[in-house]
Amino acid sequence: CPGVVECEEIEDLAEPLGRSSHCFPALFIHVSRKDSLVLPDGEEKKTMDVMMKILDKCLELKLDRKVTFVALGGGVIGDMVGFAAAIYQRGVNFIQVPTTVMAMVDSSVGGKTAVNHPLGKNMIGSFHQPECVFVDTDTLKTLPDRELQSGIAEVIKYGLIRDPDFFEWQENNMEGLLKRDPDTLRYAIKRSCENKAEVVKADEKEAGIRATLNLGHTFGHAIENGSGYGVWLHGEAVAIGTAMAATMSARMGWIDEELVKRTYTIMHAANLPTELPVDSPMDTETFLDAMSVDKKVADGQLRLILLKGDLGNCVFTGDFDKDAMTATIEEFVAECAGS
Structure with a gap:
């Protein structure tokens, strides 16, 4: 029953x-x-x-x-x-x-x-x-527009980390997604599930490659926690977190500025945020405190999912420039009330 x-x-x-x-x-x-x-x-x-x-x-x-x-x-x-x-x-x-x-x-x-x-x-x-x-x-x-857009943030993620053809399809079909065209929605959902299923099949308990599905999530979870649960929808926070990950990756020279631009452009096309509002309580300390208890921390070391190389490639690593991470956080909180 x-x-x-x-x-x-x-x-x-x-x-x-x-x-x-x-x-x-x-x-x-x-x-x-x-x-x-x-x-x-x-x-x-x-x-x-x-x-x-x-x-x-x-x-x-x-x-x-x-x-x-x-x-x-x-x-x-x-x-x-x-x-x-x-x-x-x-x-x-x-x-x-x-x-x-x-x-x-x-x-x-x-x-x-x-x-x-x-x-x-x-x-x-x-x-x-x-x-x-x-x-x-x-x-x-009957799904509210804001909820629809929040979900699209996770669809975009699959293209960025492992499926460049899907990313390009999204660039050409975002209007159809937002208008809820049935065929467009079905294709996006099906391809997203296929991408996730392939990764989960290879790493069910997130010992390695499955962690790449968390692009933008370490920054995003910090935003959700630091702002108060419910202020941001999950996908909205992930969208900002993905913008931060792309910005940080470019700051380290891991991706070119063109990919950063495409990341921001597709988020904006989906009506998703890529920056914190001026009344956000977030500051550098709040970010770092929240990120220090992230599930991807191992032996006291923070590990991030960052873009590296051409579209569709990423890494899950603790070997990154900590100054670049701090500089990225400071850039995003520079005009926030919390700072």
Whole structure:
């Protein structure tokens, strides 16, 4: 018997999906309201306290190990449901039904589950693979524009780190993505998932190459944490972080200025930010403090994903110019209130 966990914004979506979706018409047939749980959405709600509501519901219903959790919503819901599934009775099955671009192209694929901690994003979690992921792009028809654009930041990432042809396709098709052209969206989601699946297959537990999927995330997570969870959508923070990574890479001579320009241009075409606002609380110390507890720190050494060489190439390394990193941070916070 499935137990559905969904976010407030799509509370009434499960029944229409079960009736009309060509992807999963039978998934919700046997679900009653008593087997469902509606949770608040947003990074600021991705906490142990909120995640515990899932476990509380399971214990109230006396659910056994044969239960299958269904995560219906965006990345926050998927992360919390996946983590709850990983730890309930030492692990039960779960299914991802992502309803945002961000969740479809990134967070629902690969088995990363987590909640945030006040001192760091996604610091409490587990690797727990879903039994399957159902993607129905019809659910994107009502997605707010800001959420759509946030998800596109992760699509852009795949082109920058490993798929130059896909990046060039995005440069030529960004208008179609923003207008939600069905064929354009389907292609972008499919190719993104293919890219991620190839990397996860080679390195499921992120011992090496999978870390490259975090381009812009070390800077971005620092922005989310330092600004307060919920101020920025994840993709918005990653977009700024990617701009910082590109800027830093060029400062070290690892990429040419033309690639930096293309990175900024495609972010702007997607209506994504590439700089911090003047009222941002971020300063150099806040950045460095948050980055010091990043999951990619090993033996006290910070490691970053940076662009190197031609489009589609990157490195995951701790061997970089620390002065270039500090100078990049200082450049981005120069006009912020926090500085």
